[in-house]
Amino acid sequence: MALIDLQGVSKKISMKNGEMGIIQDASFSVADNDFLALVGPSGCGKSTLLRLIQGLDQPSSGKILFRGRPVTTVQKQMSMVFQSFALYPWLNVRENISLGLEARNVPPEKQTELVEKYLNITGLTGFEEAYPRELSGGMRQRVGLARALIVDPAVLLMDEPFSALDPLTAESLRDEVLLLWEDPNIPPDAVVLVTHNIEEAILMANRIIVMSHRPGTILAGVPVKLPRPRDRKSQAFYDMVDYVYSLVTEKK
Numbered sequence: 001m002a003l004i005d006l007q008g009v010s011k012k013i014s015m016k017n018g019e020m021g022i023i024q025d026a027s028f029s030v031a032d033n034d035f036l037a038l039v040g041p042s043g044c045g046k047s048t049l050l051r052l053i054q055g056l057d058q059p060s061s062g063k064i065l066f067r068g069r070p071v072t073t074v075q076k077q078m079s080m081v082f083q084s085f086a087l088y089p090w091l092n093v094r095e096n097i098s099l100g101l102e103a104r105n106v107p108p109e110k111q112t113e114l115v116e117k118y119l120n121i122t123g124l125t126g127f128e129e130a131y132p133r134e135l136s137g138g139m140r141q142r143v144g145l146a147r148a149l150i151v152d153p154a155v156l157l158m159d160e161p162f163s164a165l166d167p168l169t170a171e172s173l174r175d176e177v178l179l180l181w182e183d184p185n186i187p188p189d190a191v192v193l194v195t196h197n198i199e200e201a202i203l204m205a206n207r208i209i210v211m212s213h214r215p216g217t218i219l220a221g222v223p224v225k226l227p228r229p230r231d232r233k234s235q236a237f238y239d240m241v242d243y244v245y246s247l248v249t250e251k252k
Helices: 048-055 095-096 097-103 108-121 137-149 165-180 200-206 235-248
Strands: 002-017 016-029 035-039 062-067 076-081 155-159 190-194 206-211 218-223
Touching: 002 048, 016 048, 016 062, 016 218, 035 048, 035 097, 035 200, 048 062, 048 190, 076 137, 095 097, 095 108, 095 137, 095 155, 097 108, 108 137, 137 165, 165 200, 190 200, 200 235, 206 235, 218 235
Parallel strands: 035 190, 035 206, 076 155, 155 190
Antiparallel strands: 002 016, 002 062, 206 218
């Protein structure tokens, strides 16, 4: 059984002059231990798909299953990491990380234990009392990652999490996310990454779903069989970048 299964998912929104199609007839699945990347032009519905998968919004037609059950409400076994960090500026690092635990009524002593664990895992030890305004972009994104992981999600949804970072910081965080994903003792079971960066998708993912211009349809599912760690200077890597780029820029 697939961990996540999308079956003919379409999404339309109401506009002044009628309905606009955002996603059309999208079907794909996400397996346990999968690392899936969604790529495509701006406005093709990639971020909307993440919201639908987590149950933050509902499709206009089709259905989404999580572990065989229809997604009809927000899925507590999924967490989201956002491009914009989405931290509360009046809370310090420790308080931002523990928000999800408080919402789930986790006892205070267990909260303390888990916060210390994920401060260490995400390289934030020593920054517990800092506020978001005192942190670099990379450190703020680490807080967002720790907050997502601390609730032990089965699925980590990442919406362009590295696009607001400088290249060196982004590269470092990509490597750290891959190490977390490969560690069986740390959540999540699967990752779904939205990105405009084709090289990033190939560096990180096992599979790439390529979407068309709006309304976003699935153009291709591309397996990434390059050995890890991936060498972006290899001919095989260049060839795959060219192939995925040709799919993204293909005219409907």
